[in-house]
Amino acid sequence: MSKIISLSEIKKILDTCSDSSLIQLIENGFVSYSNGEVLVAPVGHLPFTNPPGDLHIKYGYVKGKEYFVVKMASGFYENPSLGLSASNGLMLVFSQKTGELLSILLDEGHLTDIRTALAGAVVAKHLSPKNVSRIGIVGTGIQARLQLRYLKSVLNCRNVIVWGRSQEKMEAYASDSLLSDFNIATTRHIDELTATCNLIVTTTPSKNPLLLSSQVMEGTHITAVGADTPGKVEVDPALFERADIVVADSITQCIDHGDCASAIAAGTLDAKNIIELGTFITSGKKRSDDSSITIADLTGVAVQDINIAELVYGRAAGLT
Amino acid sequence: MSKIISLSEIKKILDTCSDSSLIQLIENGFVSYSNGEVLVAPVGHLPFTNPPGDLHIKYGYVKGKEYFVVKMASGFYENPSLGLSASNGLMLVFSQKTGELLSILLDEGHLTDIRTALAGAVVAKHLSPKNVSRIGIVGTGIQARLQLRYLKSVLNCRNVIVWGRSQEKMEAYASDSLLSDFNIATTRHIDELTATCNLIVTTTPSKNPLLLSSQVMEGTHITAVGADTPGKVEVDPALFERADIVVADSITQCIDHGDCASAIAAGTLDAKNIIELGTFITSGKKRSDDSSITIADLTGVAVQDINIAELVYGRAAGLT
Numbered sequence: 001m002s003k004i005i006s007l008s009e010i011k012k013i014l015d016t017c018s019d020s021s022l023i024q025l026i027e028n029g030f031v032s033y034s035n036g037e038v039l040v041a042p043v044g045h046l047p048f049t050n051p052p053g054d055l056h057i058k059y060g061y062v063k064g065k066e067y068f069v070v071k072m073a074s075g076f077y078e079n080p081s082l083g084l085s086a087s088n089g090l091m092l093v094f095s096q097k098t099g100e101l102l103s104i105l106l107d108e109g110h111l112t113d114i115r116t117a118l119a120g121a122v123v124a125k126h127l128s129p130k131n132v133s134r135i136g137i138v139g140t141g142i143q144a145r146l147q148l149r150y151l152k153s154v155l156n157c158r159n160v161i162v163w164g165r166s167q168e169k170m171e172a173y174a175s176d177s178l179l180s181d182f183n184i185a186t187t188r189h190i191d192e193l194t195a196t197c198n199l200i201v202t203t204t205p206s207k208n209p210l211l212l213s214s215q216v217m218e219g220t221h222i223t224a225v226g227a228d229t230p231g232k233v234e235v236d237p238a239l240f241e242r243a244d245i246v247v248a249d250s251i252t253q254c255i256d257h258g259d260c261a262s263a264i265a266a267g268t269l270d271a272k273n274i275i276e277l278g279t280f281i282t283s284g285k286k287r288s289d290d291s292s293i294t295i296a297d298l299t300g301v302a303v304q305d306i307n308i309a310e311l312v313y314g315r316a317a318g319l320t
Numbered sequence: 321m322s323k324i325i326s327l328s329e330i331k332k333i334l335d336t337c338s339d340s341s342l343i344q345l346i347e348n349g350f351v352s353y354s355n356g357e358v359l360v361a362p363v364g365h366l367p368f369t370n371p372p373g374d375l376h377i378k379y380g381y382v383k384g385k386e387y388f389v390v391k392m393a394s395g396f397y398e399n400p401s402l403g404l405s406a407s408n409g410l411m412l413v414f415s416q417k418t419g420e421l422l423s424i425l426l427d428e429g430h431l432t433d434i435r436t437a438l439a440g441a442v443v444a445k446h447l448s449p450k451n452v453s454r455i456g457i458v459g460t461g462i463q464a465r466l467q468l469r470y471l472k473s474v475l476n477c478r479n480v481i482v483w484g485r486s487q488e489k490m491e492a493y494a495s496d497s498l499l500s501d502f503n504i505a506t507t508r509h510i511d512e513l514t515a516t517c518n519l520i521v522t523t524t525p526s527k528n529p530l531l532l533s534s535q536v537m538e539g540t541h542i543t544a545v546g547a548d549t550p551g552k553v554e555v556d557p558a559l560f561e562r563a564d565i566v567v568a569d570s571i572t573q574c575i576d577h578g579d580c581a582s583a584i585a586a587g588t589l590d591a592k593n594i595i596e597l598g599t600f601i602t603s604g605k606k607r608s609d610d611s612s613i614t615i616a617d618l619t620g621v622a623v624q625d626i627n628i629a630e631l632v633y634g635r636a637a638g639l640t
Contacts (some may be wrong), residue, residue, distance in 0.1 A: 004324065044364045046379055046388065053419055057377060057390065059366055068366065070377065072412070074419030088419045092392070092410075099373055099394030099408045104424060263402060 002199030003103040005316050010107050013315045014114065018151035018247040023125065025311060026118040027281060028302040030249065034278025038062050038271040040302045041115040043253065045229070051078045054229060057301035061096050067313070068096050071305035073112045087113065087142070103313045111312065111317045115304040116139045116225060119249060119277075120201055123223050123296040125154045126281055127247065129198045130290070132157035135182075136197030138190070138211065138234065139204040140164040145227060147201045149178050150304075155199070161185045165209075191215045202226055202234040209262075213238035224259045225298045235295060237266035244292040245285070248274045250301045258299040323423040325636050330427050333635045334434065340472035343445065345631060346438040347601060350569065350622040355596025358382050360622045363573065365549070371398045374549065378622035381416050387633070388416050391625035393432045397459045397525075407433065407462070411629040423633045431632065435624040436545060437466030439569060439597075440521055443616040445474040446601055447567065449518045450610070452477035455502075456517030458510070458531065458554065459524040460484040460493040460588060467521045469498050475519070481505040483513045483530075511535045522546055522554040529582075533558035538611040545618045550577040555615060557586035564612040565605075568594045573619040580617045 014022070032038050044057030053076035061068035073089035080086055087109035093102045105111065132155050137144050140162060148160060160182045165171040170186035173179070187193055193200065194215035202211060204226045211222065213236045226234045240246060240263035248254035255261055255271050263269035275283075277296065287294055314320035325333075334342070352358050364377030373396035381388035393409035400406055407429035413422045425431065452475050457464050461483060468480060480502045484490040490506035493499070507513055513520065514535035522531060524546045531542065533556045536602060545555045560583035568574035575581055575591050583589035595603075597616065607614055634640035 021566055039366070041364055041366050041448055044361055044377060044379065046359070046381070048381075048388075048416065048419075050384070051417060055379075055388070055390075055414075055419065055512065057364060057379070059364065059375075059377070061366070061368075064370070068368075068375070070375075070392060074414070076417075076419040079418055082418065086418070088421070090412075094394070095373075096368065096404065097371060097396075098399055098404055099368075099396040100404070101408070101410055101426070106421070317480050 003313070003317060004310065005103060005105045007106055007108050007110055009145060009316060010105060010110060010312055013312050016315070017311070019150060022118050023121045023150065025307050026115055026304055027122045029307040030122060030280055030301070032062055032278070032280035033250070033301055033303040034276045038303045038306070042153040048076070051076060053077065058300065058305050060302040060306060062303070062306060066096055067102070067301070067310055068094050069302070069306040069309045070094070070287070071112065071302065071309070073109055085109070089306060092146055093309050093313045105309055105312055111308050112305070113142055113146055114306045116298070116300055117150045119298050119304060120147045120223050120225060121150040121154050123247065123277065123298070124151055124199065127221050127245070127287060127294050127296055128155060129219055129221055129287065132199045134159045134161060134197045136193040136200040137162045138193070138200065138202040139226065140166070140169040140205060143203040144173065145176055145178055147203060147225065148182060158182050161187055161193050161197060163187055163190050193233050204234060205232055207231055208232050208233065209236040210234050211239065212236045213242060216293065218293065221294045223296045223298065227258045228299050230257040230261070232257070233259055233262040237263040237268045240269040240295065242293050243295045244288060245294040246274050247280050247294070247296040249277045249298045251276050253301065254297045258297045259299045261275070263311060323633070323637060325423060325425045325632065327426055327428050327430055329636060330425060330430060330632055333632050334518060336635070337430055337631070342438050343441045343470065343473060345627050346435055346624055347442045349627040350442060350598035350621070351601055352382055352598070353570070353621055353623040354406045354596045358623045358626070368396070371396060373397065378620065378625055380622040380626060382623070382626060386416055387422070388414050389622070389626040389629045390414070391622065391629070395428055405429065411625060413624070413629050413633045423636070425491065425629055425632055431628050432625070433462055433466055435628045436463060436620055438541050438625060439618050440545060441470040441474050441619070442469045443567065443597065444471055444519065447541050447565070447607060447614050447616055448475060449539055449541055449607065454481060454517045454520045456478045456513040456520040457482045458513070458520065458522040459546065460486070460489040461523060463523040465496055465498055466494065467523060467545065468502060472501055478502050481507055481513050481517060483507055483510050485544060510558070524554060525552055526554050527551055528553065528557040530554050531559065532556045533562060536613065538613060541607070541614045543616045544579045544619065547578045548619050552577070553579055553582040555579040557583040557588045558591040559613070560615065562613050563615045564596050565614040567597050567600050567614070567616040569597045569618045570621045571596050573621065574617045578617045578619040603608070
């Protein structure tokens with residue numbers, strides 16, 4: 001019988017892990033991915049129209065290891081009106097030696113949320129300006145919260161401004177106990193955020209650019225997390241022309257969808273100038289100076305799911 | 321909490337269903353698929369090399385219905401040496417309205433085996449010669465058994481000859497209690513099978529044609545089930561030039577892999593001459609006469625998984 005691990009068990013296991021160990025786990029994943037040690041299948045996608053929704057399937061394995069992982073994550077955007085979370089999902093851990101199902105992680109999308117936020121912390125660890133004046137968060141949802149929560153471990157800055165369309169949601173964000181270590185202001189004007197922040201994380205499902213090139217200060221780093229399917233875009237394609245370094249979690253995926261894809265389509269980015277995150281980390285390259293603009297485009301790579309699912313399964317099974 | 325349904329519960333539920341109702345369930349699926357009522361995503365594939373294996377992910381939904389289904393099926397061909405089944409897998413049933421996981425069917429590949437065999441019965445129902453002299457089965461594995469088991473409901477013929485490479489496996493096949501209604505001869509010479517059989521089902525993972533055009537009699541129908549990934553082929557491409565009717569469960573899939581793909585590559589089949597199974601069924605077309613050669617290429621379509629998973633979940637949840 002396969003081991004079934006509930007969301008509450010998963011949360012308990014994650015609570016026993018330090019932030020820095022989780023960030024390192026995801027960092028290691030990006031490095032092994034860019035080193036060609038990971039077999040990642042093309043992302044599977046199933047769209048729904050009535051009601052609107054999406055299912056993504058990400059799967060793969062680190063070659064020569066024990067497991068392979070299949071992750072399903074759904075977004076049904078009208079769920080909140082039914083009192084349900086928009087995001088949902090589960091992860092399956094199988095044996096790479098026999099194909100047997102070893103474990104079902106009923107994480108309801110939580111591990112996807114966590115590993116996505118951890119990728120933002122990995123990026124900030126390697127691409128953040130030395131002195132972050134203020135952190136700008138675009139969006140007020142769960143990912144906007146988790147991104148900030150994990151930035152705590154890699155940045156000293158505790159001053160934050162959050163942009164959203166709803167005053168109520170921004171206030172809920174600012175008073176979230178998860179973020180109580182931060183001093184959080186709110187704004188409905190994105191230029192108020194861009195004028196004071198040199199580290200910006202975008203986390204929305206926007207279909208139009210929110211962050212205009214004309215607004216972004218020199219010396220700013222942007223992590224763009226929201227655009228995970230074709231048609232979504234958060235960062236003005238024109239900003240890519242000003243960028244010194246453009247990093248993508250997966251070049252293959254980011255030239256297919258994500259903000260890089262929009263910039264390539266607009267002619268403001270040449271795909272050959274994108275550096276893959278794992279390659280960037282091992283290269284030892286740094287932001288050249290405080291006037292650099294850098295952009296990291298994160299679309300989510302199966303290796304993040306593989307590594308976090310292995311961790312949770314290993315702990316639950318008493319293997320690690 | 322999602323409903324978890326074990327293999328033994330699944331088998332009990334299937335036992336309460338008549339063969340004809342199961343065959344009709346899969347037939348209805350092919351018709352709705354060819355009518356454009358089903359959204360089927362491209363098949364996901366993850367290959368393994370050490371040890372060799374495959375994972376296939378099939379998923380989709382019938383538009384406007386309650387559920388969507390994700391099916392994972394693995395084949396790890398060295399498993400039998402470990403005392404494990406080569407095939408394995410599970411199916412997941414989700415709500416099409418909210419994305420919530422409703423049920424996990426721990427079928428270990430059994431439902432895939434069953435729905436694949438049921439497709440063979442659907443084909444025989446519509447394409448079998450009026451008088452079947454003898455049924456030829458190529459292969460001795462689980463699919464070779466289940467194909468014959470479900471042919472019982474749609475054919476009167478009880479005379480069978482099975483071809484295999486191992487005398488031991490052929491004898492195990494011939495004495496399987498599942499097939500006790502049949503009179504089963506064995507042979508290691510495929511021409512002994514082709515000389516007496518006008519209904520042949522091929523069920524092997526062969527990478528070279530087993531059934532040569534020069535051997536096949538006029539008036540024969542062939543159902544080719546084995547070639548489910550690129551590189552596999554059971555039917556001589558030359559036979560397609562002699563065929564009056566070529567049916568595919570999914571034209572998209574069969575021109576990508578399967579025996580049709582091999583014939584197209586060999587120049588012996590024009591893709592536009594393939595009729596999709598669901599279209600063939602509703603067209604009311606018949607084999608033209610007893611001298612026809614007809615071929616059905618089955619690669620397995622997600623709608624089969626969707627329909628059988630819905631049935632099992634509905635029964636288990638007391639919904640139907």
